[in-house]
Amino acid sequence: SVAILAGPGSGIRNYVNHVQVANFGSASVLVTIADNTTSILGYTIAPAGGGSNYDCFYRGAAGSPITASINGTASVLVSAQGFTN
Numbered sequence: 001s002v003a004i005l006a007g008p009g010s011g012i013r014n015y016v017n018h019v020q021v022a023n024f025g026s027a028s029v030l031v032t033i034a035d036n037t038t039s040i041l042g043y044t045i046a047p048a049g050g051g052s053n054y055d056c057f058y059r060g061a062a063g064s065p066i067t068a069s070i071n072g073t074a075s076v077l078v079s080a081q082g083f084t085n
Helices: none
Strands: 002-005 014-023 029-035 040-046 050-058 066-069 076-084
Touching: 002 076, 014 029, 014 040, 029 076, 040 050, 066 076
Parallel strands: none
Antiparallel strands: 002 066, 014 050, 014 076, 029 040, 029 066
16 A cells, blocks of 8 residues: 555544545555545545546545555556545
8 A cells, every 4th residue: 555645643633525546557445545544435446548536435544554455466546635623
């Protein structure tokens, strides 16, 4: 997995409200959005040669980065926006 939002510091949480995914590969892949604990925040499909854009409300664990990981092999870009509190 790769951090898409850095850990905000002790006692502070990341909140994600928009995610964009682009897949430049020739195979569709599942993208898992998680925090740095055992919590999976959500999933999306990155279709071959396409993407996925969606609104959400993900709340990460305190002090934890938000990560993205894919199953399989592909060239996938993931972007997330939100706020800390």
